[in-house]
Amino acid sequence: MNEIAQDLNREIIQGNSHVYELLSELGKKLYFPKGILTQSTEAKQKAHRFNATIGIATEQDRPMFLPLIQETLASYDPKDLYPYAPPAGKPELRQLWREKMIIDNPSLKGKSFSNPIVTNALTHGLSIVADLFMDENDLLISPDKLWGNYNFIFGVRRGAKTITFPFYTEKGTFNTTGMKEALLSKKDHGKAIVLLNFPNNPTGYTPNEQDANEIADALREVAQQGMNLAVIIDDAYFGLFYENSIKESLFARIANIHPRILAIKVDGATKEDYVWGFRVGFITYACEHPAVLNALEKKTLGIIRGTISSASHPSQTFVLNALQSPDFQTQKQEKFEVLRKRACKVKQILDQGKYLDAWDYYPFNSGYFMCLKLKGVQAEVLRNHLLDQYGVGIISLGESDVRVAFSCVEEQELEELFDLIYQGFKDLSDG
Numbered sequence: 284m285n286e287i288a289q290d291l292n293r294e295i296i297q298g299n300s301h302v303y304e305l306l307s308e309l310g311k312k313l314y315f316p317k318g319i320l321t322q323s324t325e326a327k328q329k330a331h332r333f334n335a336t337i338g339i340a341t342e343q344d345r346p347m348f349l350p351l352i353q354e355t356l357a358s359y360d361p362k363d364l365y366p367y368a369p370p371a372g373k374p375e376l377r378q379l380w381r382e383k384m385i386i387d388n389p390s391l392k393g394k395s396f397s398n399p400i401v402t403n404a405l406t407h408g409l410s411i412v413a414d415l416f417m418d419e420n421d422l423l424i425s426p427d428k429l430w431g432n433y434n435f436i437f438g439v440r441r442g443a444k445t446i447t448f449p450f451y452t453e454k455g456t457f458n459t460t461g462m463k464e465a466l467l468s469k470k471d472h473g474k475a476i477v478l479l480n481f482p483n484n485p486t487g488y489t490p491n492e493q494d495a496n497e498i499a500d501a502l503r504e505v506a507q508q509g510m511n512l513a514v515i516i517d518d519a520y521f522g523l524f525y526e527n528s529i530k531e532s533l534f535a536r537i538a539n540i541h542p543r544i545l546a547i548k549v550d551g552a553t554k555e556d557y558v559w560g561f562r563v564g565f566i567t568y569a570c571e572h573p574a575v576l577n578a579l580e581k582k583t584l585g586i587i588r589g590t591i592s593s594a595s596h597p598s599q600t601f602v603l604n605a606l607q608s609p610d611f612q613t614q615k616q617e618k619f620e621v622l623r624k625r626a627c628k629v630k631q632i633l634d635q636g637k638y639l640d641a642w643d644y645y646p647f648n649s650g651y652f653m654c655l656k657l658k659g660v661q662a663e664v665l666r667n668h669l670l671d672q673y674g675v676g677i678i679s680l681g682e683s684d685v686r687v688a689f690s691c692v693e694e695q696e697l698e699e700l701f702d703l704i705y706q707g708f709k710d711l712s713d714g
C-alpha cells in the first residue's frame with residue numbers, strides 16, 4: 284500500500300479505530316498524491332519569476348480565454364472562471380458553506396466537523412461516500428421509500444446488500460423502531476451504512492422533534508452494542524420545511540454522539556438554491572478527532588483527483604457570488620414561500636374528501652414531493668393511462684404508490700392536476 288495512504292490510516296486508527304474499521308478496501312488504499320497539484324501549489328507561493336507548472340494557458344498574467352465566451356460572462360473576472368478550482372473546491376466557498384451550515388443548524392456549534400469538500404453535486408458526494416465505506420456485501424440500511432438512484436450508487440456500483448424497513452409507523456411518523464430492528468438484525472456484520480434523507484424524496488416527509496430524538500437515540504444504542512455506523516445524511520432538500528418538523532439537519536443531532544458513529548453530511552446548492560444544472564455539492568464529516576477529519580478529507584480528495592480531478596470552477600463562483608449577495612436570503616425566502624404555499628394547497632385539495640375512494644396520501648410536510656397510495660389500481664397502469672389520455676406525468680413507485688412533484692406545478696393548477704389524476708383513476712377502476 285502507498286506510504287501516504289498508510290500514514291493516513293495510522294492517523295485514523297490513532298484518532299478513532301472504528302472509523303478505520305468502517306473504511307472499504309478502496310477507502311483504506313486512498314490518499315491524496317504529492318503530484319503535480321502539490322508542486323503547483325508550492326510554485327504558486329514561491330515561483331516569483333516564472334511559474335511553469337500548471338496545466339492551463341495564460342497571457343498577460345491571467346488565464347487565456349476565448350473572448351466569445353467571456354462576452355457572455357462579462358460580470359465575472361476570468362480568474363474566477365477559467366483556471367482549475369482546487370480539488371477540494373474554492374476555499375472561500377467552502378468557508379462560507381461551513382458558516383451557513385452553522386447558521387442553519389445552531390446545534391452544530393461546538394461540535395467537531397470538517398470543512399465541506401466540494402463535489403460535483405450530491406450524486407457525486409454519495410458516490411464518493413460509497414467508494415470510501417462500502418465493500419461488496421456491506422450493508423446499506425435505508426427506509427423503503429427512497430431515491431431510486433441509491434440502488435445504483437451503492438448497489439450496482441459497490442455491491443451493497445440493501446436492507447430496507449417501512450418508512451412510516453402506523454401513526455404516520457418515522458419508523459425508528461424499524462430502523463433499529465433492521466440494524467440489530469445484522470449486528471454480526473459489525474458495520475453498516477445508514478442512509479437517511481429528509482426532506483425525503485419521494486414522500487416529502489421530515490421527522491418531528493420527538494422522531495428526530497428517537498432516531499439519534501436508536502443509532503446511539505446500536506453503536507453501544509458494538510456496531511460501527513457510517514450515517515449518511517442526504518440533505519438534498521434541506522431548508523424546505525413547511526410545518527412542524529425539525530428545521531435543522533439530522534447531521535447536527537448525530538455529529539459526535541458516539542465514537543462508533545461517523546456522521547456524514549451530503550448536501551449542496553442543487554435543490555436548496557435552485558441551481559440543479561450547476562452541479563455544486565459538498566461532503567462534510569463529523570468526528571471528534573481533527574486528525575481523522577484531515578485523513579478523511581485527504582482520502583476524499585484522492586477519489587476526486589482520480590475521477591473528476593476537480594469540480595466546475597464557474598459553477599462554484601456562481602454559487603459563491605449568490606451566497607455573498609445581500610439579496611440571497613430575501614430571494615431564497617420568496618421561492619420557499621412559493622413552494623410552501625403549493626404544499627399547503629395540495630393538502631387543502633386532498634382534504635376536501637373528493638378523492639377518498641381513489642387514494643390515501645402519505646404524511647408530508649417538506650421538500651418537493653408527496654406520495655399517494657392508490658386503492659385498487661396499479662401505479663404503473665395509472666401512470667401510463669394519465670400520460671396517454673390526459674398528458675399528465677407522475678412517477679409510479681412499486682405496486683400502489685405514485686409520487687407527485689408539486690415543485691413543478693403552479694399553485695393555481697394543482698387542483699386540476701389532482702382532478703385529472705382522479706379522472707384517470709376512475710377510468711381504470713370503473714372499467
Ligand SMILES: Cc1ncc(COP(=O)(O)O)c(C=O)c1O
Nearest residue numbers: 404405406430480484517519553
Ligand atoms: C434525495 C436525493 N439525493 C440526491 C439527489 C441528487 O442530487 P444532485 O442533482 O445534486 O446530484 C437527488 C436528486 O433527485 C435526490 O432526490
